Amino acid sequence: MEEFNERLVNRKEAWAQAKRGLTEEGVPPDTRLRENRLPPGQHMTKGWPVLDLGIHPTIALTDWTLTITGAVAQPATWTWEDFLQQPPTQSISDFHCVTTWSTFDNHWEGVSFRHLMSLVRPLPAARFVLFSSYDGYTVNLPLEACDDEDVLLACTWNAAPLPTEHGGPVRVIVPKRYAWKGAKWVKEITFAEHDKPGFWEVRGYSNQALPWDEDRYGY
Ligand SMILES: Nc1nc2c(c(=O)[nH]1)N[C@H]1C(S)=C(S)[C@@H](COP(=O)(O)O)O[C@H]1N2
Ligand SMILES: [Mo]
Numbered sequence: 001m002e003e004f005n006e007r008l009v010n011r012k013e014a015w016a017q018a019k020r021g022l023t024e025e026g027v028p029p030d031t032r033l034r035e036n037r038l039p040p041g042q043h044m045t046k047g048w049p050v051l052d053l054g055i056h057p058t059i060a061l062t063d064w065t066l067t068i069t070g071a072v073a074q075p076a077t078w079t080w081e082d083f084l085q086q087p088p089t090q091s092i093s094d095f096h097c098v099t100t101w102s103t104f105d106n107h108w109e110g111v112s113f114r115h116l117m118s119l120v121r122p123l124p125a126a127r128f129v130l131f132s133s134y135d136g137y138t139v140n141l142p143l144e145a146c147d148d149e150d151v152l153l154a155c156t157w158n159a160a161p162l163p164t165e166h167g168g169p170v171r172v173i174v175p176k177r178y179a180w181k182g183a184k185w186v187k188e189i190t191f192a193e194h195d196k197p198g199f200w201e202v203r204g205y206s207n208q209a210l211p212w213d214e215d216r217y218g219y
Contacts, residue, residue, distance in 0.1 A: 065079055138183075
């Protein structure tokens with residue numbers, strides 16, 4: 001097993017520690033619909049930077065599986081064939097990394113989270129969703145953040161297969177949260193009664209991660 005890029009992890013962790021409890025004033029919600037598409041403190045970047053723990057797992061499509069488990073009526077493990085058999089969905093969204101870069105108008109195609117939910121049927125007690133990935137990464141979200149029309153398991157970006165370094169074959173996209181909430185190389189999705197902070201959430205980053213509230217850091 002490769003090691004995480006420890007310098008990067010330490011740097012981001014120290015940054016969150018220094019900034020603990022700080023938020024900027026949120027901007028009015030309608031602002032984002034007009035001229036200003038950049039959440040506070042963000043800048044637009046060219047291209048699409050790669051940001052992760054430094055491990056890029058290459059998973060042969062024949063070995064790839066996605067397990068959906070926990071507080072659901074119908075747990076599932078999908079092979080790549082199973083994934084391709086789901087109805088495809090498309091969505092266009094902006095992407096905001098907590099390190100302040102943003103990209104606009106990403107075209108995603110994949111399987112919508114709502115479709116996945118309709119198959120596995122979360123139990124009434126399920127209130128959180130925990131994602132884990134082939135690189136050892138984990139991230140958590142409230143169920144209501146995932147139960148949204150623009151949340152998907154993406155396998156293409158701008159009409160091409162999602163490159164490995166960006167989380168291919170399949171990554172999660174949650175446009176209304178900072179990008180760390182979207183697990184690259186997603187391997188397992190667990191519906192849960194209780195929350196469980198993920199990789200960055202235990203290292204000083206916000207549990208909610210709302211870009212328009214500049215909600216970057218934990219307390
Ligand atoms: N599995 C996994 N997913 C991850 C990460 C990671 O390290 N591992 N990094 C997160 C962070 S901090 C960001 S900003 C985005 C970056 O996605 P990109 O490299 O495609 O730009 O992925 C998120 N998802
Ligand atoms: Mo990030």
